[in-house]
Amino acid sequence: MSTLRMTSDLRRQLILGAAKRCFARHGYNGTTTKSVAAAAAISEALLFKHFPSKAALYAEILSDECEADPALTELLEREPSTATLVELIRGMVQHFLLIADGPDQEEAQRLRLMVTSHLDDGEFARLLYAKIETLIGAVFVASLERAVAAGDARACGSEPLNLFWFAHHTVMTAALTRLPSVHCLAYGGANDLERQLCEFLLRGIGLNDAAIASHLGHELAPGADKTAIAESA
Numbered sequence: 627m628s629t630l631r632m633t634s635d636l637r638r639q640l641i642l643g644a645a646k647r648c649f650a651r652h653g654y655n656g657t658t659t660k661s662v663a664a665a666a667a668i669s670e671a672l673l674f675k676h677f678p679s680k681a682a683l684y685a686e687i688l689s690d691e692c693e694a695d696p697a698l699t700e701l702l703e704r705e706p707s708t709a710t711l712v713e714l715i716r717g718m719v720q721h722f723l724l725i726a727d728g729p730d731q732e733e734a735q736r737l738r739l740m741v742t743s744h745l746d747d748g749e750f751a752r753l754l755y756a757k758i759e760t761l762i763g764a765v766f767v768a769s770l771e772r773a774v775a776a777g778d779a780r781a782c783g784s785e786p787l788n789l790f791w792f793a794h795h796t797v798m799t800a801a802l803t804r805l806p807s808v809h810c811l812a813y814g815g816a817n818d819l820e821r822q823l824c825e826f827l828l829r830g831i832g833l834n835d836a837a838i839a840s841h842l843g844h845e846l847a848p849g850a851d852k853t854a855i856a857e858s859a
Contacts, residue, residue: 638676641666642690645683654684654739681743685753688736692761702761706768708778712828712841714766715793719823722797726804734805741802758794759787766790770831778837789831796830797823 644666648657659680663670677683692698704710725733743750767786773779782789800823803811813819828838
């Protein structure tokens with residue numbers, strides 16, 4: 627039984643390795659399950675026993691890449707706290723904003739694929755959302771609960787994970803406006819965009835201005851309660 631399990635796990639890793647090479651060489655649209663099976667030296671039927679579709683295979687690769695990211699791994703291993711919550715939001719904002727500005731066109735293609743999935747059968751989007759929730763969801767919820775307990779945030783509704791998705795969808799949409807070579811929307815003060823997005827999202831998930839100023843490391847926007855900051859210091 628143990629030997630069979632090890633063989634199955636090894637086969638799965640061999641398939642993923644072959645798929646990574648195929649996707650890297652031909653892109654998502656140019657890769658087929660048949661070509662991946664050939665690269666892994668197995669039948670397409672055997673591939674489907676491990677991965678039911680091309681979308682499932684690609685989502686698994688993206689999940690593996692996220693889990694292998696040392697910065698994300700370090701963040702997810704931190705003790706849940708207000709600081710961890712702020713860094714999760716900051717990291718998400720930075721990730722999406724860099725898609726349009728960075729040299730990695732593969733990331734831009736993945737974002738386009740995500741949008742296309744929403745307009746098609748939704749399979750890839752569902753799979754990827756599930757992977758993201760498994761990877762980050764528990765840490766986000768635990769950190770938000772700690773922030774509320776510490777007086778750094780207010781509770782917003784009975785489904786805290788919804789707040790993560792609201793933040794995720796907001797910043798993903800912001801990234802989409804910047805995806806074409808000629809941006810769909812020219813945000814004013816682009817140099818300030820990261821800070822504005824972070825503050826907007828952190829307030830939206832319930833953090834107060836004092837906690838944001840303390841953990842985000844930016845000056846508060848005009849009109850913020852500076853008395854609250856002084857009292858919290």
